[in-house]
Amino acid sequence: xxxxxxxxxxxxxxxxxxxxxxTGIGGLASFVGLVRxxxxxxxxxxxxxxxYPGMTERLLTEIDEExxxxxxxxxxxxxxxxxxxxxxxxxxxxxxxxAHRQAALDSCAFLIDWLKTQAPFWxxxxxxxxxxxxxxxASDDQAAARWAKPETSx
Amino acid sequence: MKLLYFAWLKQKIGTDAExxxxxxxxxxxxxxxxxxxxxxxxxATALKDDAVVRVAVNQTYAKPDTPVSDGDEVALFPxxxxx
Numbered sequence: 353x354x355x356x357x358x359x360x361x362x363x364x365x366x367x368x369x370x371x372x373x374x375t376g377i378g379g380l381a382s383f384v385g386l387v388r389x390x391x392x393x394x395x396x397x398x399x400x401x402x403x404y405p406g407m408t409e410r411l412l413t414e415i416d417e418e419x420x421x422x423x424x425x426x427x428x429x430x431x432x433x434x435x436x437x438x439x440x441x442x443x444x445x446x447x448x449x450x451a452h453r454q455a456a457l458d459s460c461a462f463l464i465d466w467l468k469t470q471a472p473f474w475x476x477x478x479x480x481x482x483x484x485x486x487x488x489x490a491s492d493d494q495a496a497a498r499w500a501k502p503e504t505s506x
Numbered sequence: 507m508k509l510l511y512f513a514w515l516k517q518k519i520g521t522d523a524e525x526x527x528x529x530x531x532x533x534x535x536x537x538x539x540x541x542x543x544x545x546x547x548x549x550a551t552a553l554k555d556d557a558v559v560r561v562a563v564n565q566t567y568a569k570p571d572t573p574v575s576d577g578d579e580v581a582l583f584p585x586x587x588x589x
Contacts, residue, residue: 473588
């Protein structure tokens with residue numbers, strides 16, 4: 353399942369919603385992304401996340417379905433926020449549940465790595481010098497590349 | 507054709523969306539970008555380094571040789587930075 357929303361989310365409530373009633377789940381992995389304060393602790397580095405409504409939901413659904421094809425998952429939930437966010441706020445959450453921990457941990461890492469390089473979101477940072485679009489990082493591409501299948505790479 | 511622009515491409519071009527009619531000889535993604543560059547300084551500047559411009563046709567990632575036609579929704583945007 354995926355959700356794209358402006359509002360905050362409750363990780364504990366999402367975990368309970370994903371696992372309640374499924375006793376086949378033995379491992380639940382989570383990743384939560386937060387807005388990091390880039391202004392040296394002044395708290396003065398809010399950002400605005402823009403996205404492409406429609407394509408965002410489509411891409412996240414595709415990525416989620418791919419995780420389910422690759423790992424024996426009992427459930428998953430991806431939530432990504434948009435709009436203006438202050439340092440310390442939650443941006444993104446990935447939950448994956450499986451019978452065993454390895455599938456849960458690996459699929460969780462896959463989902464966040466893949467999402468970062470595929471899902472159409474852009475961060476506009478507020479800096480003392482004005483608003484600035486965050487540049488994509490090569491390290492994110494490398495993180496996603498480790499999940500590329502031989503037949504789909506390149 | 508519906509054109510959409512996001513992030514700094516939207517700012518440089520000065521709009522987030524426009525309806526255009528493609529010239530008859532433009533039929534793929536590379537052709538659309540080449541044609542847009544001829545539409546004025548804002549477009550030429552925004553699309554100067556087209557290696558960093560990502561394109562989606564009907565909300566699916568496209569390549570330079572992906573075909574396009576008048577009913578399509580074509581989006582241009584920089585590399586994504588979510589998560």
